[in-house]
Amino acid sequence: MLLWWGIFVAASPVLEGAEYLLIFGPLFLTLLLLFVSGIPLLDASADKKHGHLGAYKFYKKTTSPLILLPRGVYGNLPGWCKTIFLYELPLYNRNLPQEDAVK
Structure with a gap:
């Protein structure tokens, strides 16, 4: 995801007019990873x-789903x-289901 955004940012000084529609590539990839096929x-x-x-x-509680941090x-x-800053949205189901009391 960062690679595509980096390519867009690096190419942006030479883009003119309708070429700015190229932003839809990294934007689409980001939306797919965040909401559709990646993290969820x-x-x-x-x-x-x-x-x-x-x-x-323990791993899930202490590990970021998108941005790498210690x-x-x-x-x-x-x-x-x-x-806000690490894009850990509630839809990522970060809360694990509780175990059944009776097994």
């Missing part, structure tokens, strides 16, 4: 497969900061 699908499948493991719960830094950030 990957999180949902990983939750289904590993959601019952304690180590996975676990100690990310784990201590407030929720509003994660949402």
